[in-house]
Amino acid sequence: MGTINGALTEAVYYILLSLMQPMHGYGIMQNVEKLSGGRLKLAAGTLYGAISTMQEKGWIFALSADGDSRKKEYMITDTGREMLKSEYRRLKELVENGKAVLEEDAQ
Secondary structure, eight states: OOOOSSOOOHHHHHHHHHTTSOEEHHHHHHHHHHHTTTSOOOOHHHHHHHHHHHHHHTSEEEOOOOSOTTSOEEEEOHHHHHHHHHHHHHHHHHHHHHHHHHHHHHO
8 A cells, every 4th residue: 555645634534543433423523522632623514524535535435324314424444544554653653753852852
């Protein structure tokens, strides 16, 4: 799988993390807020814009709705999972490099 061209936004990162299990839009908004310790609150427009973009890129897909089509659930694809893992490795490297420099500087 190829490398990321640029970083994922924080919102997209948390949405992909949330979609490791099937979830509907409101559930995603609640989960992102929970995962970020309340720091990141997604507006509906931001969420659904990101969902639309991620569907176009093949990172997530909509599950077929049972009856109530307003409660559409989404799930991460294998491509989305690879993007998420790649971003996780990139963020981990950033933290490790920052730790090495900043902790050395503190001594």
